[in-house]
Amino acid sequence: SVPETLTPNVLPAEALAAKTDSAYLFKTIPDGFSLEVSVLPKQPANELFFYEAGYTNKAGDYFIIRTFTDKPLKLEDASWVDETYTTASGLVLYFVNQPSITTRGEEFNGGLMQAPNGKTYAIDSTLPRDQIKTFMEELVLVK
Secondary structure, three states: OOOOOOOOHHEOHHHHHHHHHEEEEEEOOOOOOOEEEEOOOOOOOOOOOOOEEEEOOOOOEEEEEEEEEEEOOOOOOOOEEEEEEEEOOOEEEEOOOOOEOOOOOOOOEEEEEEEEEEEEEEEEEEOOOOHHHHHHHEEOOOO
């Protein structure tokens, strides 16, 4: 069995703001999607707070955002970047240049998002890039 410190706790989105000031969620949950927020229990107070927010719909499509690192991205070797997209709020998404195929055969898009606060988040999705970009415009810091 998985040690309790590694088993994620599911919590309401509202509770996330009480735990961290550096989590991003959609302003509103997109139509047809549901949200599940998971955090690791017993996170050290002086370290980066890890969470994962998964938006899924009945068709099995998903958009997942999770904490990646509190260090700015080092882009000296950006050969892994296929496309860069910047939102109106200053979030920068670096799409990886190799979309992969999920076990169900959908194209999988993902990348790393650099936030103005200097933290980096991982984005994974089965949605087309255009829809991911539209969704990215809805990401806000939870407060």
